[in-house]
Amino acid sequence: LKGRKPVTGYIDGCFDIMHSGHYNAIRQAKSFCDVLVVGVHSDKEIEENKAVPVMRQSERYALLEHIKWIGQILHDVPYSPQLATLERGNCDFCIHGDDMPVNAQ
Numbered sequence: 640l641k642g643r644k645p646v647t648g649y650i651d652g653c654f655d656i657m658h659s660g661h662y663n664a665i666r667q668a669k670s671f672c673d674v675l676v677v678g679v680h681s682d683k684e685i686e687e688n689k690a691v692p693v694m695r696q697s698e699r700y701a702l703l704e705h706i707k708w709i710g711q712i713l714h715d716v717p718y719s720p721q722l723a724t725l726e727r728g729n730c731d732f733c734i735h736g737d738d739m740p741v742n743a744q
Contacts (some may be wrong), residue, residue: 651678678716
């Protein structure tokens with residue numbers, strides 16, 4: 640990092656009922672950057688785009704605080720990744736699986 644700006648990546652999700660797939664996605668995302676910003680959706684956003692979440696947003700937000708690969712958490716992010724969200728986190732790029740939502744409600 641000496642002499643260069645840290646590369647910042649972004650990944651988001653519901654992170655409801657965390658499992659090995661969630662942890663693995665976050666771990667792999669971190670391997671692409673120096674700092675990983677993780678966006679987490681609110682209960683309202685999840686309910687409007689998927690289903691009622693099992694865990695409350697306060698529980699999901701708190702759980703992410705303990706994951707070593709996460710450098711920063713953005714709460715209540717839109718379900719479809721937006722440039723404004725990346726700018727909010729000073730992110731250089733977005734990391735997502737093959738199921739990236741577009742034009743969510």
